[in-house]
Amino acid sequence: MAVGGRIRDDAIRAIRERASLVEVASDVVALRRRGSSFVGLCPFHAEKTPSFNVSEDRGFFHCFGCGEHGDVFSFVMKVESLPFPDAVRRVAERFGLPVPEESDGARPRGEPLVAANTAAAAFFQAELAGSAGARARAYLGERGVDDETARRFGVGYAPGAGDALARHLRARGIPVEDAIVAGLLLRRDRPGPGSPVYDRFRDRLIFPIADPSGRVVAFGGRLLPGAAVNPENPPPKYLNSAESPVFRKGHMLYGLAQARDAIRKRERAIVVEGYMDVVALAQAGVAEAVAPLGTALTVDQLRVLRRFTDRVIACFDGDPAGRRAAARSFPVFVEAGLWGQGAFLPAGDDPDTYVRAHGAPAFDAVVAAAVPLVDAYVTELAGSRADAVARRADAAREVARVLKKVRNPFEHDVLAHLAAERLGVREELLGREGRPDDAPAATPESRARDGAMRTPADATEASLVALMAADPDAVAEVRRAGVVAAFQHPEWRRAAEALVAAGGAGDRTALVQSLPRELRDRLVARLLSDDGAERADRERALVDCIAAIQRRPAGDAKRRIREAIRAAEACGDEAAATAARREWLELTEKART
Ligand SMILES: [Zn+2]
Numbered sequence: 001m002a003v004g005g006r007i008r009d010d011a012i013r014a015i016r017e018r019a020s021l022v023e024v025a026s027d028v029v030a031l032r033r034r035g036s037s038f039v040g041l042c043p044f045h046a047e048k049t050p051s052f053n054v055s056e057d058r059g060f061f062h063c064f065g066c067g068e069h070g071d072v073f074s075f076v077m078k079v080e081s082l083p084f085p086d087a088v089r090r091v092a093e094r095f096g097l098p099v100p101e102e103s104d105g106a107r108p109r110g111e112p113l114v115a116a117n118t119a120a121a122a123f124f125q126a127e128l129a130g131s132a133g134a135r136a137r138a139y140l141g142e143r144g145v146d147d148e149t150a151r152r153f154g155v156g157y158a159p160g161a162g163d164a165l166a167r168h169l170r171a172r173g174i175p176v177e178d179a180i181v182a183g184l185l186l187r188r189d190r191p192g193p194g195s196p197v198y199d200r201f202r203d204r205l206i207f208p209i210a211d212p213s214g215r216v217v218a219f220g221g222r223l224l225p226g227a228a229v230n231p232e233n234p235p236p237k238y239l240n241s242a243e244s245p246v247f248r249k250g251h252m253l254y255g256l257a258q259a260r261d262a263i264r265k266r267e268r269a270i271v272v273e274g275y276m277d278v279v280a281l282a283q284a285g286v287a288e289a290v291a292p293l294g295t296a297l298t299v300d301q302l303r304v305l306r307r308f309t310d311r312v313i314a315c316f317d318g319d320p321a322g323r324r325a326a327a328r329s330f331p332v333f334v335e336a337g338l339w340g341q342g343a344f345l346p347a348g349d350d351p352d353t354y355v356r357a358h359g360a361p362a363f364d365a366v367v368a369a370a371v372p373l374v375d376a377y378v379t380e381l382a383g384s385r386a387d388a389v390a391r392r393a394d395a396a397r398e399v400a401r402v403l404k405k406v407r408n409p410f411e412h413d414v415l416a417h418l419a420a421e422r423l424g425v426r427e428e429l430l431g432r433e434g435r436p437d438d439a440p441a442a443t444p445e446s447r448a449r450d451g452a453m454r455t456p457a458d459a460t461e462a463s464l465v466a467l468m469a470a471d472p473d474a475v476a477e478v479r480r481a482g483v484v485a486a487f488q489h490p491e492w493r494r495a496a497e498a499l500v501a502a503g504g505a506g507d508r509t510a511l512v513q514s515l516p517r518e519l520r521d522r523l524v525a526r527l528l529s530d531d532g533a534e535r536a537d538r539e540r541a542l543v544d545c546i547a548a549i550q551r552r553p554a555g556d557a558k559r560r561i562r563e564a565i566r567a568a569e570a571c572g573d574e575a576a577a578t579a580a581r582r583e584w585l586e587l588t589e590k591a592r593t
Pocket of ligand 1: 042043044045052063064065066067068
């Protein structure tokens with residue numbers, strides 16, 4: 001993690017201690033209390049039964065399904081795709097905590113861009129309400145968008161003057177450089193008299209694009225009908241902000257900030273094509289709709305949506321082209337860990353025109369009649385001439401390619417079965433060809449290794465590491481007893497050594513993350529179950545574990561200490577080598593007496 005020394009370490013620790021991970025995680029996961037911790041559906045992999053655990057007291061999350069583990073900062077980094085310092089700032093901001101910075105640190109890139117975008121959004125909204133916005137207001141009226149909805153989505157108007165926004169931002173003290181990086185202003189090719197920059201959006205209806213937490217990161221601008229355009233070189237009907245450090249088009253969805261609560265409440269998300277579709281549906285009371293930003297839906301956009309629901313329904317035109325589009329989208333859904341459904345509107349309608357003409361109940365009926373995308377996909381593959389052998393073979397290969405991306409074994413079988421039935425190929429063939437690349441292959445060796453790990457000695461070492469991870473006093477106790485070098489399991493020994501070396505003050509999250517997957521799960525399970533334990537019980541467990549290790553045959557301990565010395569010397573850890581040599585001496589002393 002490259003902190004770059006900008007935020008002070010003590011500040012990072014203070015923020016981590018005072019932030020509520022449960023509160024932050026609850027933004028994206030519905031959490032239920034279980035004992036002293038919380039559980040919910042993992043936001044990092046697709047699952048039907050909750051294996052995502054949050055321990056508020058210990059400040060970590062852990063998924064027993066996919067192994068993701070971390071603290072409040074790693075959670076924000078993963079969910080919002082932020083670098084570490086920005087995640088720290090975001091958490092601090094949320095809980096109203098100061099972020100003291102090292103004096104030589106530069107400001108992060110993200111916040112000034114959001115500030116520029118926020119100032120621009122306010123400007124566009126004011127312009128829509130003013131005299132220059134009359135044509136834009138008239139257009140919204142024709143499209144049936146009322147004032148309240150326009151305000152809710154922050155709809156605005158960019159005047160045609162060429163540098164109106166540039167002048168406004170300058171007056172508000174926003175650095176020109178920030179506005180350029182944010183994609184709001186463009187530099188003139190030829191310097192000349194007048195302003196060196198001009199507005200990207202001119203004479204357009206403006207739709208602010210926000211990230212899931214509602215910060216404005218970009219804009220979409222629609223050309224107004226009847227605008228004076230050069231017929232030789234007509235401008236695009238829709239124009240988006242350029243990509244910037246805060247705006248990655250393929251990762252964002254229009255309307256998500258407004259829709260997120262409705263998506264959770266109705267346990268579904270509806271994907272439509274255009275900004276106006278989202279706005280019209282919301283005004284009609286269908287608030288759970290979002291749209292990609294002028295391109296086909298991406299895997300990353302679907303992954304963002306999946307944090308809120310695993311029921312995603314995409315709207316398509318009911319004509320043959322729409323059916324083909326639905327079929328093509330299925331592999332994208334699969335790759336995002338979603339099954340996906342397709343809702344088909346009457347040919348020639350889009351959600352905007354349809355909901356305005358027929359109302360929300362009729363639109364809801366269309367959504368209720370949505371079919372699994374896999375049906376559209378397999379039907380399209382089978383084609384009208386399913387008997388053509390060559391085509392069938394191509395289709396089977398295509399299904400096998402998609403099957404490789406289906407991680408859930410149940411869903412894998414469903415797709416294989418459906419495809420086999422429709423394509424007239426053997427299901428076993430599809431199932432075998434399409435086995436996920438990293439499917440767990442239980443080899444005899446791996447089984448033997450797992451078996452070897454589950455010895456009583458291993459259980460003792462696991463308990464001891466968990467006790468140490470939970471309590472710095474236990475670390476001191478274990479160190480005094482000098483039993484770490486006698487650990488038999490190399491990974492548990494490494495973890496115990498790291499805890500002893502840090503004197504109980506180390507970064508527990510980093511320690512857990514450094515463990516192999518299976519050990520990580522077991523350690524966390526112990527930490528979670530230990531939460532309610534009485535201090536006296538813990539102390540007794542500690543004494544028992546230490547005693548159990550001390551009872552081990554001396555020969556074993558000697559071998560371990562020899563190894564420890566060799567390992568410490570090999571990596572140049574003089575302190576650890578000295579400690580291990582001292583242990584060796586103690587052990588040989590003990591053997592003599
Ligand atoms: Zn997971």
